[in-house]
Amino acid sequence: MKKDRLKNGQSKIQMEVKKAVAIKEQLIKRKNAENAKCSRVIQDILNHGKVMKSDIDKYIKELKDEVDENLKTIFKSIDTDLSIVSKSMKYSNEKNTEVEGLIKSTEVANFFSDVRRMEKSMEVPVPKTQSTYNSIPNFVPREITQSNIGVLQSEESPEELTVAFNIIQEYQTKLSAITDIVPCVDNSVWIYSYLDSCMANAIPAGKELKVLKSKFNMKVYGIVITTSNNILLSNGTSRLSRLQQLNKTNGNISNTVYNVSPLGPTCIYITSGNKVIVGGYHDKLGRAVFVMNEKGDHETVYEHDKHNQPIFTYPRSITSTSNGNIHVVDRDHGEEGRVVVLTTGSDVINSYKGHPEINKIIPFKPARIVTTPRDNVIVTDLDTDIIHILDSKGNLVSWYNTADIGIYYPYSLAFTPTGQLYIGCGRQASSTVKDAKIYEVTCSGC
Known part of the structure; x- marks a missing residue:
């Protein structure tokens, strides 16, 4: 046995x-x-x-x-x-x-x-020659990145995100467009209209935004709120190279340690680690993106690629994802643009230039960019009602037509501390009406 x-x-x-x-x-x-x-x-x-x-x-x-x-x-x-x-x-x-x-x-x-x-017969006629001559055109090299050479892709195609947006509340303003919107922890919002040169602090009240204070005749290219609840501005009116700080109590403006000289600051972004990322531009001296610590020291400056060619034309909006990638909306005024993706201390790793079908006829003109709670990136597109949704490496994973829920000309974007999304709207180029709206929405799947 x-x-x-x-x-x-x-x-x-x-x-x-x-x-x-x-x-x-x-x-x-x-x-x-x-x-x-x-x-x-x-x-x-x-x-x-x-x-x-x-x-x-x-x-x-x-x-x-x-x-x-x-x-x-x-x-x-x-x-x-x-x-x-x-x-x-x-x-x-x-x-x-x-x-x-x-x-x-x-x-x-x-x-x-x-x-x-x-x-x-002593008079000698002056020889008649051309007043101007053509010149050899300059060579402008184009950017070569991994994405336009080829990428390694898994045989299993990544699943496309299914996203949905639902309107919670709609707020009417008396501004031409909401080009920037920044939510605060006290439930108020700072909004800015470039078309009206107006910056205001308001609090939602029903379907209206009750303005608590406003400041006119300001040209602001970027606005953020720090973790200490201070307001940083890139003030186009002052033509300075430093970011400025707005005193919320008395409205006074003072200089900060954040300096992008000899360029002028454009967009601003603050990371979860309190790094201040600032876009810089000068029509003759160049354009760059600066990563600074709280003391204003330049830790990284992105200006030229590995071929020593300029990376940017005009940095317009910035965000970052948890893997440290920096996403920059790069677009000159009135021109088509792209989203440039940078890795810490490295070169450009991606350049998103729009959806092949959506932007086949209408050029991709990105306006504002923001990171979602799921670490994806959403971008508004001028001249369409489309929101493009990218992953942390700048690859398109989905898109959404806000016109389907009655939101037209989406421009600015911002997530509230509780996870809702504010969408600030613009208007048609030919319009002169001052009735720009702000929508508070929930977004699922992105």
């Missing part, structure tokens, strides 16, 4: 050994398959690199040929004028020689008749 039990136990052991052997074989096969796949993927990357290099060489040659053709055209116009000037100089020299001969002449008999003839 003991031996039978041992035999039964041995059978189970042998069965487990067979299972283990089968699993081992599967793992070895998987390992070999992954090794072969690795070689194949690397070869695909190298082949793609060769194709891209060939295309780049082709485009570089086309650009070079275009520059050569421009040079030929320019030289042709200059050579034409050089020929005119040379002929004029030759004629002038001939006339000068004749005059010089007459001055030195001792032939009295013919002198006066020759002088009379010369006086009638």
